Amino acid sequence: MDYYDLIIVGAGPAGSTLASALENSGKKVLIIDKQNFPRDKTCAGWVTPAVMETLNIDPEEYSHGRTLQPIRRFRIGMMGQPAVENDHGDVVSYGIRRCEFDDYLLSRVNAPKQLATPVKSIVRKDGNWVVNDTWEAPLIVGAGGHFCPVARLLGDGPGGHETVVAAKEVEFEMTPDQASACLARGDTPELWFCRDLKGYAWVFRKGNFLNIGLGREDNHKLTGHLEAFVEEMKSTGRIPQDLPGRFKGHAYLLYAHADRPLVDDGVMLIGDAAGLAYTQSGEGIRPAIESALLAADVIGEATDYSASSLQIYGDAIAERFGTRASEPDQGWQVPDWVKMPLASSLMRSHWFTRKVVTEKWFLHQEVPPLKVAV
Incomplete structure (x- = not known):
């Protein structure tokens, strides 16, 4: 049996950030992931300058x-009506490919890694957690996304009040003919809101790579909405007529509607495993990074890993992202005051699409980068 101070399950941005942050803490860390890196990761893929700075x-x-x-720039509209384009002047975000970004972050981790290693068992033994009958630690951290096996220790899947967003997307490198014909521009992601405001779609060009997708609250209608959106984008020349491969699906929880506990005795959840995606945009990279740093701060100072001791992390999350119980908005993307018929007019407004949709909901420009001392 190999012993560690903590085991991190999941080597994505949350897990790798936590492992890196604890490098000088004196903690013996093991990071486990079911896949080898670099690996394909379904994600639209953008990060703000605040994330790069952090x-x-x-x-x-x-x-x-x-x-x-x-x-x-951003091009924003409601499906079925003209889009509004706003120029922010400076660089307000960056498009990345998750296969490259996640591998880059993990390459900076010096702690031991067990990749291509599915977690088959997590057993409580004498106050410690034993993973796959091989590795043992008093603390286990779930960083493996919505379906993280560590999250199941704190509850079996989403509860009745949780809003699970289901998304489908495809990312591929365009041929020279596709790239020249594609009207979508690299410096201008396109966001298209569903008319019922239960989700949005996107067209995001990153050099010669193109990412197209759609996410919604109601999974049973997802394919139909996606097919209609793709056909509309093809007919207007925003995307190529011939799309390779098939759309891949994934799911995540929105912060304001997630019921998952963040801590228990010897257990912590970070990133999408904790259900931290921003409620209005579904963006999860920045919350994943910040939750990992907040967790590292608590772990580095902890003298024991009881639920009461680890609750400092839960309090820090509430202070940073707000208290879930106090969130009044129902639904995913937009609060009640934006509901139809007002939404149709708002989505034609340069001020609203720039100041509210882009700068507040998607870029969170009013929130300064997180500074944590580990």
Whole structure:
């Protein structure tokens, strides 16, 4: 049996950030993931300058041999009506490919890694957690996304009040003919809201790579909405007529509607495993990074891993992202005051689409980068 101070299940941005943050803490850390890296990851893939700053990533250095698409504009509309385009002037976000971004973050982790290793068992033994009858630690951290096996220790799947977003998307490298015909521009992601406001679709070009997808609350209608959106985008020349491969699905919880506990005795959840995606946009990379840093701060100072001791992390999450119980909005993307018929007019407004949809809901520009001392 190999012993560690903590085991992190999931080597994505949350898990790798936590492992890196604890490097000088004296904690013996093991990070486990079911896949090898680099690995394919379904995600639209953009990160704000705040994320790059928090992770101490130099954009110029990162861009060498990797996709880094500066974003200065957004094209936003409601399906079936003309879009509004806003120019932000400066770079307000970056397009990345998750297969490259996640591998880059994990490459900075010096802790032991067990990749291509599915978690088959997690057993409580003498106050510790034993994973796959091989590795043992008093603390286990779930960083494996919505279906993380550690999250199941704190409850069997989503509860009755949780809003689960289901999404389907495809990302591929366009041929020269496709790239020249595609009207979508790299510096201008396109966001298209469903008319019932239960989700939105996107067209996101990153150099010669194109990502197309749609996410909604109601999974049973997802395919129909996606097919209609794709046909509309093809007919207007926004995307190529011939799309390779098939759309891949994934799911996640929205912060304001997630019921999952964040901690228990010897257990912590971070990132999508904790259900931290922003409620209005579904964006999860920044919450994943920040939750990992908040967790590292608590773990680095902890003298024991009881639920009461780890609750400091839960309090820090509430302070950073708000208290779930106090969130009044029902539904996914937009609060009640934006509901139809007002929404149709608002989505034609340059002020609303820029100041509220883009800068507040998607970029969170009013929230400064997180500074945590580990």
